[in-house]
Amino acid sequence: MSNLYHATASQDGLTVAAYRGDGSALLGFSVDEHGAQGLAGFAIQLTAPSQQPVWLKNRLNFSDAITQATTPQERQGIWTDSNQAPFQRFRWQHFVPQVVDGDYVYDVTAMYFSGSGLKPGSTASLSLPLSSPSLGGNVQIGFTRSYVSSQAYAEKFGEKPLRQMPKTLQFSTGPYAEQYEFLGYTARKMIFQFLNECLQDDQISLDVFAYDFDEPDILACLQKMGSRLRFYLDDAPLHTASTALEPQAKKLLAQSAGETHVKTGHFRRFAHNKVFIQKKGGKTVKVLTGSANFSIRGLYVQANNVLVFTNPQMAGLYQQAFDQAWNDPKPNAPGFAASPVAGGWFDVACQDLPPISFCFSPHKDGNVSLSRVLDALNAARSSVMFAIMELGGGGDVLSKLSSMATQSQLFSYGVTQHLSADMQKDLGVSVHGPSRSSQAAPHGVLVPFAYLHKQVPQPFRQEISGGQGQVIHNKFIVVDFNDSNPVVFTGSSNLADGGEECNGDNLIEIRDPQIATLYGVEAARLVEHFGFRAAMQGATAKAPLRLDTTDGWCRPYYDSNSLRYTERLLFVK
Numbered sequence: 001m002s003n004l005y006h007a008t009a010s011q012d013g014l015t016v017a018a019y020r021g022d023g024s025a026l027l028g029f030s031v032d033e034h035g036a037q038g039l040a041g042f043a044i045q046l047t048a049p050s051q052q053p054v055w056l057k058n059r060l061n062f063s064d065a066i067t068q069a070t071t072p073q074e075r076q077g078i079w080t081d082s083n084q085a086p087f088q089r090f091r092w093q094h095f096v097p098q099v100v101d102g103d104y105v106y107d108v109t110a111m112y113f114s115g116s117g118l119k120p121g122s123t124a125s126l127s128l129p130l131s132s133p134s135l136g137g138n139v140q141i142g143f144t145r146s147y148v149s150s151q152a153y154a155e156k157f158g159e160k161p162l163r164q165m166p167k168t169l170q171f172s173t174g175p176y177a178e179q180y181e182f183l184g185y186t187a188r189k190m191i192f193q194f195l196n197e198c199l200q201d202d203q204i205s206l207d208v209f210a211y212d213f214d215e216p217d218i219l220a221c222l223q224k225m226g227s228r229l230r231f232y233l234d235d236a237p238l239h240t241a242s243t244a245l246e247p248q249a250k251k252l253l254a255q256s257a258g259e260t261h262v263k264t265g266h267f268r269r270f271a272h273n274k275v276f277i278q279k280k281g282g283k284t285v286k287v288l289t290g291s292a293n294f295s296i297r298g299l300y301v302q303a304n305n306v307l308v309f310t311n312p313q314m315a316g317l318y319q320q321a322f323d324q325a326w327n328d329p330k331p332n333a334p335g336f337a338a339s340p341v342a343g344g345w346f347d348v349a350c351q352d353l354p355p356i357s358f359c360f361s362p363h364k365d366g367n368v369s370l371s372r373v374l375d376a377l378n379a380a381r382s383s384v385m386f387a388i389m390e391l392g393g394g395g396d397v398l399s400k401l402s403s404m405a406t407q408s409q410l411f412s413y414g415v416t417q418h419l420s421a422d423m424q425k426d427l428g429v430s431v432h433g434p435s436r437s438s439q440a441a442p443h444g445v446l447v448p449f450a451y452l453h454k455q456v457p458q459p460f461r462q463e464i465s466g467g468q469g470q471v472i473h474n475k476f477i478v479v480d481f482n483d484s485n486p487v488v489f490t491g492s493s494n495l496a497d498g499g500e501e502c503n504g505d506n507l508i509e510i511r512d513p514q515i516a517t518l519y520g521v522e523a524a525r526l527v528e529h530f531g532f533r534a535a536m537q538g539a540t541a542k543a544p545l546r547l548d549t550t551d552g553w554c555r556p557y558y559d560s561n562s563l564r565y566t567e568r569l570l571f572v573k
Contacts, residue, residue, distance in 0.1 A: 005514040006482070007126040008572070014122035016108045017572045019482065020514075021521030022143045022186055023099045025128055028091045028571025031110050031121075036558055039551045040111045040118055041086025046094065049102025055081035056094060058547075065544030084118070086111040088553045090568040093521070093528055096130055103127040113551065138310040138352055141515065142186030143522055144292060146303035146471060146529075156182065162300050169245045169252070173216050183300040187292050190306050191299075194276055194288045195221040198228075204280050207322045208232065209273035209504065211492075212293035214245040223256040231257065232325060234271035235264035265325065265332045267362050269502035273492050274298075277318050284315035289506055291475045291492055302473035303387060303415075303526055305490060305519075307508070311353060317346050318506070321360040325504060336504070337362045344368055345509070354512030361493065361507070366395060366500035369507050373397050373477065373489050376509075377404075380479045383570055385523035386414035387474035393496025401477070411563060411570050415526045417472040472526070481520030482573045487511050488519045 005020040013032040018025050029042045044056040057079040060066065064078040096104070106128075110121035147153050157179055164171045173180065180188060198204045199221060205228040213219075213233060222229055231253050233239070239246040254262045265271055276288040292304035309315060320341045325333040336342055347357045359369040377384060377400050384404055391402045404412035476490035493499060493507040500507075510516070547553075556564040 005517045007128050009124040009126040011124040012122040014110050014124045015572045016124040018126050018128045019517050019521050020128050024095045026093045026521045026524055030568050030572045036554050038112045039554050040113045041088040043083040043086045043109045043111050045107040047105040049100050055083050058082050058085040060547050061085035062547045065546050067544045091571045099130050101131045104130050140308040142190045142306050144187045144304045145183050145185045163296055169248045187306040188299050207277040209275040210294055211272050212295040213249050214295045218294045227258050229257040231262045233264045234266055236266040236270050267332055267504045272503040272505045284319045286310045287315040287318045304473050313348055317358050337364050357509040359507045361500045361505045366497035369500050370397050376479045376487050380410050382480050382483045383411040384479055385520050386477045387523050387526050388416045389473050389494055391416045393494050395497030397495050411566050415472050476519050478516055478519045481516045486516030488516050
């Protein structure tokens with residue numbers, strides 16, 4: 001069975017599934033219980049469009065031990081074809097360096113121990129397109145990479161920073177273009193496609209909600225809009241301090257658009273939306289929103305997502321929210337929380353779009369928006385996957401997510417980040433994985449977001465941090481991502497009670513299998529990225545990372561009391 005976002009195949013007791021992500025495929029495998037005897041893992045052969053078949057490589061093998069002291073060059077040197085070093089997991093995520101149109105064919109083989117070697121078992125084949133999905137034609141979704149503090153970035157760009165220092169709002173971005181394209185990925189492409197559409201048609205005007213704002217190329221585009229721009233910028237203390245660049249942006253845009261076309265405010269705490277609203281001939285036609293700030297950090301350091309809806313009804317809801325704030329006669333739009341646009345969820349049903357709902361804050365009560373999210377979490381049947389900036393923001397939704405790893409029978413999987421109260425010290429990224437143990441850590445596995453900066457041992461390459469602050473900046477939850485009624489919650493909201501009552505924000509509910517798959521695969525990508533980093537940090541000479549030479553690695557996946565059992569069955573649906 002196959003469609004544009006999901007494919008499954010079975011052969012002689014082997015079942016394989018593939019889920020389409022943003023330039024990646026998440027593969028799930030399972031064999032019948034009798035087929036687990038002597039199982040060494042799974043080999044994957046890829047045939048990309050117009051290419052010859054190749055074996056995907058495993059970063060672990062049977063002989064070479066990986067520890068904290070293993071250098072990047074040594075790690076890269078031991079990557080082994082998976083028919084010789086099979087993946088000892090029941091799922092694997094494949095990332096495509098350069099996605100092209102056409103089907104990517106995956107031949108998955110169950111590999112078995114045989115004497116001192118390996119022998120192949122059953123093979124199942126499936127295919128999936130990985131180029132940017134159309135999502136019905138009127139919804140686009142994209143993600144940033146969040147790879148700036150990594151050896152992958154260091155290998156590609158060395159110690160090259162992301163901007164001129166000291167910080168300035170206007171500088172030539174040409175020398176940084178390749179970095180920006182790599183790190184901003186599809187989210188950046190969507191933003192500039194949106195802006196270029198506005199610039200190419202003088203009948204189009206643009207309304208903008210901005211929070212962090214210092215990306216020079218975005219600023220240049222907005223300046224070119226002239227008086228066709230209205231710009232509402234956050235002016236909370238962090239954006240008016242002496243080191244902030246936002247006051248300069250306000251001044252420059254007031255010069256190009258006119259003083260009356262630029263306003264600042266912060267509601268009760270933050271004007272936290274990140275929104276472009278496109279109008280043509282005075283009528284709203286398209287809106288861009290999501291978690292990504294229009295800043296260097298938002299696009300090139302943090303994990304974020306961007307959504308574009310080409311639909312007058314949906315764009316019109318954002319226009320109502322913008323106009324409510326813009327036209328309030330008092331500073332900081334005190335009337336917003338009591339206005340109709342902040343009064344509840346707006347359910348939009350269009351023939352060419354999946355069921356999508358929108359909610360705008362601040363509200364008088366955070367439950368106006370968050371009760372629907374909590375209801376979805378309580379009704380989850382099979383899985384909850386997430387990437388959330390922090391789980392300590394307060395409220396029932398974040399408490400529920402925090403407790404799921406230990407109290408739920410579901411597959412709970414996600415990442416979040418912890419910073420000190422003054423936002424100046426990174427306390428680590430939490431990876432929340434499956435566990436039925438009452439002794440499991442309530443905050444998941446902590447991965448310090450350390451970077452190699454001082455006294456770097458050779459042959460490591462020095463990493464750059466991208467500055468202080470959040471790296472996990474996404475705000476999304478996926479409930480039952482591959483079940484019969486999946487739902488995604490995303491937007492700019494941090495999903496905390498205080499934020500919903502104090503911040504200008506938007507929250508989106510989407511009930512669509514293809515979009516749920518896309519967000520589910522992205523959650524898995526982030527968990528795997530930081531989870532392997534945690535495993536590396538914990539690997540010692542006495543307990544290195546290396547493939548198991550017995551089938552013991554797979555036994556938890558066949559123990560019905562383990563959530564590994566649930567995980568195995570979940571990803572082959």
